[in-house]
Amino acid sequence: MSLQWTLIATFLYAEIAVVLLLVLPVASPQRWQKFFKSRFLQSLGQQASMYFLVLLAILVLFLMDAIREMRKYSSIEVSDHGHAHLDAEMQGNMRLFRAQRNFYISGFALFLSLVIRRLVILISAQATLIAQSQASMKQAQSATSAARNLLQKSGESAQNDSNEVHDKAIKELKIQLKELQSKNLELENELTKEKKDKAAIKSQADSLVKEYDRLNEEHSKLQAAGGDKKSD
Secondary structure, eight states, X not given: OOHHHHHHHHHHHHHHHHHHHHHTTTSOHHHHHHHHTSHHHHHHXXXXXXXXXXXXXXXXXXXXXXXXXXXXXXXXXXXXXXXXXXXXXXXXXXXXXXXXXXHHHHHHHHHHHHXXXXXXXXXXXXXXXXXXHHHHHHHHHHHHXXXXXXXXXXXXXXXXXXXXXXXXXXXXXXXXXXXXXXXXXXXXXXXXXXXXXXXXXXXXXXXXXXXXXXXXXXXXHHHHHHHHHHHO
């Protein structure tokens, strides 16, 4: 494997590790949010979009090169299959297999780059929603305690004017409570949706890992078959 494809494969392994870290319950969304907002990442945040686009462009170029190599060696294999020497045929098959391997490596690396970006966005959104939900719950609890205090004061007060004022305040607090409850329900629904999206991304990542393992097994089988043919 050449140097550039070794780097791409290493980058793919690193992406798989990052996806597993983000998907598995290693840390809570709040901790990931703190990590994403660290000083080091904030210093890179202004140029992160540019780096991401450059990375995607490089991976697309490698993917197109792998596709070109696949088409090149596939056409040679089809046209010269009956006339090529055994060694030349094996060399062509080996180059075709390498092109296919490079295609899968660059394709998976490109796909996992998009997956990681989406996971970071979803985790940040989930942490924000959890913080908003906790703040809403605190507001609802404070409003409930204030309403209870007002109810106690209204029971102790005997003046009609003060009773009317307290009743009006209680009605306003009840309206605020209803609004906070509805907002809390919306936040819970959004959290449920984010969890479902996260589970779907986890299943996609697992399927990618299984497919990559299967390709490695096929690669090993093809290398073993190639070694047997050379020995013959």
